[in-house]
Amino acid sequence: MAVVDVLERLGYEVDFPERQTCCGQPAFNTGFRDEARAVADHFLRVFDQADYVIVPSGSCCSMVAHHFAELYEADPAALEKARRIEHRVYEFSRFLTEVARVDDVGARFPHKVTYHDSCHALRELGVKHGPRRLLSNVRGLTLAEMDKAEECCGFGGTFSVKFDGVSGGMAATKIDSIHRTGADYVVSIDSSCLMQLQGALLRRGSPVKAIHLAEVLAAR
Amino acid sequence: MNPLPARKLNEALSNPKLQLAIYDSTGRLMDKRRAAIEPVPDFQDLRAQANAVKAHTIDNLDFYLEQLEANVVSNGGKVIWCRDGDEAVRFVRELCREKGVRRIVKSKSMTTEEIELNHEVEKDGIEVVETDLGEYILQLAHEKPYHIVAPALHKTRYDVADIFTERLGVEREEVIEKQTMIARRVLREKFVTADLGITGANFLVADSGAVVVVENEGNARLSSSAPRIQVAVAGIEKLIPRAQDLATFLKVLGRSATGQPLTVYTSFLSGPRRPGEIDGPEEFYLVLLDNGRTKVLEDKTKRQSLYCIRCGACLNHCPVYRKIGGHNYPWVYSGPIGAILSPQFHGVTEDPWLPYASSLCGACGEVCPVKIEIPKILLALRAEVTRAKAREGTGKWERLAFRAFAFVMTRPKLYELATFAAALLFPGGAGEWLKSAPLGIRSGPLGGWVSQRDLPPPAPKAFRQLWRERQARKDRSGNR
Amino acid sequence: MSREYILHKVRTALGRNAGQAAPAPPPVRIRIPDAAVEERIGQFCSALEKLNGKPYRASSMEDARAYAETLLAGRRAIASNAPFLAACGITSLPGVASGLTDRLALREACIQYELGITCADYALADTGTLVLFSSPEEARMISLLPPAHLAVVPRERLLTGLDELLSLLPVPSLRSSSMVFITGPSRTADIEQILVRGVHGPGEIHVVLV
Numbered sequence: 001m002a003v004v005d006v007l008e009r010l011g012y013e014v015d016f017p018e019r020q021t022c023c024g025q026p027a028f029n030t031g032f033r034d035e036a037r038a039v040a041d042h043f044l045r046v047f048d049q050a051d052y053v054i055v056p057s058g059s060c061c062s063m064v065a066h067h068f069a070e071l072y073e074a075d076p077a078a079l080e081k082a083r084r085i086e087h088r089v090y091e092f093s094r095f096l097t098e099v100a101r102v103d104d105v106g107a108r109f110p111h112k113v114t115y116h117d118s119c120h121a122l123r124e125l126g127v128k129h130g131p132r133r134l135l136s137n138v139r140g141l142t143l144a145e146m147d148k149a150e151e152c153c154g155f156g157g158t159f160s161v162k163f164d165g166v167s168g169g170m171a172a173t174k175i176d177s178i179h180r181t182g183a184d185y186v187v188s189i190d191s192s193c194l195m196q197l198q199g200a201l202l203r204r205g206s207p208v209k210a211i212h213l214a215e216v217l218a219a220r
Numbered sequence: 221m222n223p224l225p226a227r228k229l230n231e232a233l234s235n236p237k238l239q240l241a242i243y244d245s246t247g248r249l250m251d252k253r254r255a256a257i258e259p260v261p262d263f264q265d266l267r268a269q270a271n272a273v274k275a276h277t278i279d280n281l282d283f284y285l286e287q288l289e290a291n292v293v294s295n296g297g298k299v300i301w302c303r304d305g306d307e308a309v310r311f312v313r314e315l316c317r318e319k320g321v322r323r324i325v326k327s328k329s330m331t332t333e334e335i336e337l338n339h340e341v342e343k344d345g346i347e348v349v350e351t352d353l354g355e356y357i358l359q360l361a362h363e364k365p366y367h368i369v370a371p372a373l374h375k376t377r378y379d380v381a382d383i384f385t386e387r388l389g390v391e392r393e394e395v396i397e398k399q400t401m402i403a404r405r406v407l408r409e410k411f412v413t414a415d416l417g418i419t420g421a422n423f424l425v426a427d428s429g430a431v432v433v434v435e436n437e438g439n440a441r442l443s444s445s446a447p448r449i450q451v452a453v454a455g456i457e458k459l460i461p462r463a464q465d466l467a468t469f470l471k472v473l474g475r476s477a478t479g480q481p482l483t484v485y486t487s488f489l490s491g492p493r494r495p496g497e498i499d500g501p502e503e504f505y506l507v508l509l510d511n512g513r514t515k516v517l518e519d520k521t522k523r524q525s526l527y528c529i530r531c532g533a534c535l536n537h538c539p540v541y542r543k544i545g546g547h548n549y550p551w552v553y554s555g556p557i558g559a560i561l562s563p564q565f566h567g568v569t570e571d572p573w574l575p576y577a578s579s580l581c582g583a584c585g586e587v588c589p590v591k592i593e594i595p596k597i598l599l600a601l602r603a604e605v606t607r608a609k610a611r612e613g614t615g616k617w618e619r620l621a622f623r624a625f626a627f628v629m630t631r632p633k634l635y636e637l638a639t640f641a642a643a644l645l646f647p648g649g650a651g652e653w654l655k656s657a658p659l660g661i662r663s664g665p666l667g668g669w670v671s672q673r674d675l676p677p678p679a680p681k682a683f684r685q686l687w688r689e690r691q692a693r694k695d696r697s698g699n700r
Numbered sequence: 701m702s703r704e705y706i707l708h709k710v711r712t713a714l715g716r717n718a719g720q721a722a723p724a725p726p727p728v729r730i731r732i733p734d735a736a737v738e739e740r741i742g743q744f745c746s747a748l749e750k751l752n753g754k755p756y757r758a759s760s761m762e763d764a765r766a767y768a769e770t771l772l773a774g775r776r777a778i779a780s781n782a783p784f785l786a787a788c789g790i791t792s793l794p795g796v797a798s799g800l801t802d803r804l805a806l807r808e809a810c811i812q813y814e815l816g817i818t819c820a821d822y823a824l825a826d827t828g829t830l831v832l833f834s835s836p837e838e839a840r841m842i843s844l845l846p847p848a849h850l851a852v853v854p855r856e857r858l859l860t861g862l863d864e865l866l867s868l869l870p871v872p873s874l875r876s877s878s879m880v881f882i883t884g885p886s887r888t889a890d891i892e893q894i895l896v897r898g899v900h901g902p903g904e905i906h907v908v909l910v
Contacts (some may be wrong), residue, residue, distance in 0.1 A: 001683065001686050001687075001690075003526050004687075004690075005643050014675065016684075016687050018396060018632065018684065018687075019632040020632070021628070021630070021632055021635045022628040022635075024626075024629070024631045026622075026625065027622050027626060028599070028603070029599065030576075030602060030606070030618070030622060031575075031599070031601075031602030031603040031604070031605055031606035031607075032603075032606055032619070032622040032626075034626075035622045035623060035625060035626035036626075038626045038629075038630055039625075039626055039629040039630060041630070042629065042630045048446065050457075067599075070596075070599075119579070119580070119581035119582055119583075120580075120582070122582075123581070123582035123583070123585070123586055124582065150583075151539055151581075151583075152539045152579050152581035152583070154539065154579055156579025156580055156581070157579075157580075158576070159472055159576065159577075159578065159579045159580070160579075162576055163540075163576070163577055166540055166543050166544060166577075167579070169543045170540075170543060170579070173539075174472070196562075199611075221847070241892075244823075244893075245893050248893055265729075266729070269726065269729045272726040273725065273726055276722075276723075276725045276726055277801075279714060280714070280722035280723070281710050281714065281722070282707050282710045282711050282714065282716055282720075283716075283719075283720070284722070285706075285707065285708070285710070291873070295873060295877065296877075301701075301702040301703040301705075301706050302702060303702050303705055303706060305703060324723060336785065344744075351900070353890040353899055354888075354890035354891075355889045357890070357891070370889075370890065371890070372890050372891065372895075374850060375891065375892075377891055377892055377894075380891055395893045396892065396894045396896060397896050399889060399891060400891070400896040400898075400899050401898075402704040403899070404898070404899055404900060407900065408811075408900075411812065411900075412807065425873075427871060428871050428872065428873035430873050431812070431874060436886065436887050436888060436890050437886055437887070437899045437900045437901065438844060438886040438899065438900035438901025438902075439899075439900045441840070441844055441880065441899075441901065442841060442845075442900055444809075445840040445844065445878070456706070456710070461725045462725070462728060462870070463866060463869075463870060463871055463872055463873070464728040464730060464867070464870050465728060465867045466862070466866065467728065467862050467866050468728075469727060470862060471862070479752070480883075481826075481827050481883075482827045482829060482862075482878055482881060482883045483883065484881075484882070484883050484885070484886055484887060484901065485880060485881065485882060485883075485901065486872070486880065486881040487878065487879075487880050488872055488878070488879040488880070488881075489877065489878055490872075490873035490876075490877055490878075491873075491877050492792045493834070493877050494834075494876065494877050496835065496836040497834050497835060497836065497837065497839075497876070497878075498800075498801055498802075498803055498806060498834075498837045498839040498840075499803045499806065499834070499840050499841050500834055500877055500878055502842055503879075508706070509861070510706045510709070514706065514709035514710055514713055515713075517709075517710060517713035517714065518713040518900075534861070563897065586889060628712070665764050676879075681707050
């Protein structure tokens with residue numbers, strides 16, 4: 001809901017098509033391309049008319065923007081549809097910095113935070129400085145960079161289930177980095193990362209909370 | 221099919237000494253790379269060029285193979301084409317028999333590890349000595365390399381002291397510099413008495429008929445120059461068209477591997493010694509190895525796996541490799557490159573879990589000097605695994621689960637019902653439920669997931685519900 | 701025959717025919733910076749120093765000889781047959797053997813003596829690299845077996861870098877069976893990533909630019 005708040009404050013008309021379900025990434029990443037395609041078909045139908053599709057998750061956004069084309073390689077008509085939506089689908093922070101062209105949304109969040117670079121957003125969408133700029137303009141907020149900010153949190157979808165030991169180990173390394181900053185919050189633009197980090201933080205008994213960038217930007 | 225090697229994986233994770241060694245060493249190599257790239261403003265251009273040249277070469281490989289052969293021959297060398305490891309091994313064994321070879325010195329070559337050359341040749345009573353320090357230590361310890369560039373990453377000085385005392389009979393020495401000098405002394409004697417030297421090749425240069433070998437120690441130079449016969453073993457994919465392409469490749473190789481603009485020695489070797497030259501080998505053989513590379517060549521998307529110049533950067537940056545180390549991979553090539561090569565060489569059903577042992581973070585592709593799209597290939601391999609499993613009739617539950625996933629996700633009403641039901645079933649968060657669940661479920665895959673983390677309780681109200689309430693408020697205020 | 705078998709498999713995989721020409725490759729990427737001799741010398745020296753090599757700028761051939769004499773300090777050295785070394789008077793220094801053309805005798809000297817002295821065909825400024833071709837004048841072993849290596853190089857041979865070298869010599873194999881780039885002392889970090897110099901190759905590198 002924070003995403004909606006921020007966007008509406010900036011004057012955008014926000015719609016949440018209730019028929020939406022998923023981008024299909026879990027199936028695609030596990031190697032079930034037919035199933036992924038079926039879900040992608042549904043996504044394309046639901047969002048066909050939107051000017052912009054805002055996605056509060058780097059991995060989902062990158063699925064639509066980069067991998068739909070792979071799914072539809074063999075189907076020119078569907079590929080056309082997928083290509084059209086590629087340009088209209090935006091990860092939340094990129095929409096703010098590149099379309100809305102704002103660095104400051106008038107937020108207030110008087111806490112020490114650290115930022116986690118989600119892999120898909122960083123490497124497939126080029127999202128790195130935008131969120132940091134947005135955070136730097138939040139009143140009262142102190143941004144403390146963690147070392148290894150760009151290291152993977154270890155979620156990786158079914159990876160966290162199939163290779164839980166390694167996944168947990170990767171999360172543990174991130175938690176150590178987070179703790180070293182002394183921050184009270186770790187911020188990210190990807191809900192999967194947040195779930196992974198929060199889970200590991202709770203397991204460690206850490207008071208640090210994992211929150212989405214939108215929640216910080218919506219705070220007053 | 222090999223099942224998930226859960227036991228071995230956990231071993232590396234719960235051995236803190238080893239864990240630290242892997243993590244720290246790779247971290248240092250990452251830093252070195254970054255420092256070496258910073259002063260090179262057009263590094264990304266170099267990567268693009270390296271990728272373009274490799275793509276062109278691989279796409280026209282037969283042409284360049286023939287050009288290479290012609291030039292090696294005109295330089296006085298011989299080219300031995302080998303379909304597989306067995307043929308290559310047979311050639312070396314026959315050559316040794318013919319020339320009366322008793323001792324071989326070898327410099328580091330992953331390709332020779334791939335075909336297990338040492339093991340086979342030793343059967344004829346020939347002494348094969350690994351001369352790269354790390355490889356030498358491992359040879360004494362009877363172990364396989366841990367990392368493409370730093371083979372003895374996992375050994376401490378105390379391990380080395382044990383190995384040297386036991387296998388060389390020397391007095392125990394724990395100072396690293398002194399240990400190195402012991403190896404130097406022992407290996408020097410081997411170099412000057414060896415009959416044959418075997419090297420690998422970082423690059424095969426088509427227009428020159430040359431083999432390029434990069435190193436820091438000097439053992440490749442010695443292995444290729446001291447004995448009277450030189451054999452270079454290389455996969456057919458090591459080709460580059462022109463010597464001038466080295467201006468690109470050498471720049472990206474050293475920096476990506478160890479953070480060095482150039483390694484200490486770069487040897488450009490084209491055949492036996494020429495008339496008038498004082499030293500160098502009298503005979504030169506280039507063994508060109510297929511061993512499955514032509515199979516990889518067949519797939520247009522995955523063919524780029526052959527661009528690899530064996531720098532090891534992907535290993536150093538991979539959070540999974542950094543946690544589990546090289547011995548947890550099924551083949552001599554480990555890390556991300558190993559994860560895409562092994563299934564292509566051996567078939568996806570050999571180790572079906574391997575393409576899944578990645579969180580798809582993309583760090584590998586980001587640092588690869590020849591821009592191999594490793595995550596993309598991992599995803600393609602995963603699709604092949606599921607197809608293979610469907611054909612074999614295994615993995616039914618997972619297939620069913622994702623059919624159900626697609627079924628629900630294409631029917632919004634059903635999706636809402638499912639999320640609603642989930643919220644009802646796990647009011648305290650899925651973690652709570654699973655903790656009190658029957659043992660069967662806790663020890664399954666979900667159990668593992670939960671053992672690593674506590675799930676936060678889901679939000680008191682689902683987003684959809686909040687959205688509807690919000691819309692309703694808007695309508696009401698609009699109508700007033 | 702395996703050759704035909706492999707080539708056939710390659711062609712089938714690529715959809716190419718025997719005897720089919722290849723399209724033009726991407727043009728080579730050669731960028732040669734503009735740098736005057738002084739700048740090159742400065743670059744070379746600082747690059748070599750970073751690697752723990754010892755550069756020295758000799759003001760003349762006599763100066764080079766004097767440096768070599770000091771470096772020798774009573775040790776025995778084996779020098780190559782490069783004319784430039786003789787011209788500098790280095791080969792006539794006490795303790796320096798040279799003029800060997802027999803492979804085994806030369807190798808024996810390289811094993812026994814503490815210093816190897818060579819010239820260099822080229823040097824590369826940006827990386828502090830020596831470029832040596834194997835020839836009747838320069839044997840491979842001299843810069844490899846002794847624990848220390850001294851290279852005496854006329855400064856005209858100092859190029860800006862690899863790009864310039866490869867544009868001067870696009871096909872190095874035409875010249876010799878062996879071209880080697882030497883960039884600093886031999887080293888390894890194979891044990892615990894701790895740096896040790898002088899494994900196999902010389903642990904001490906001196907370069908005199910004349």
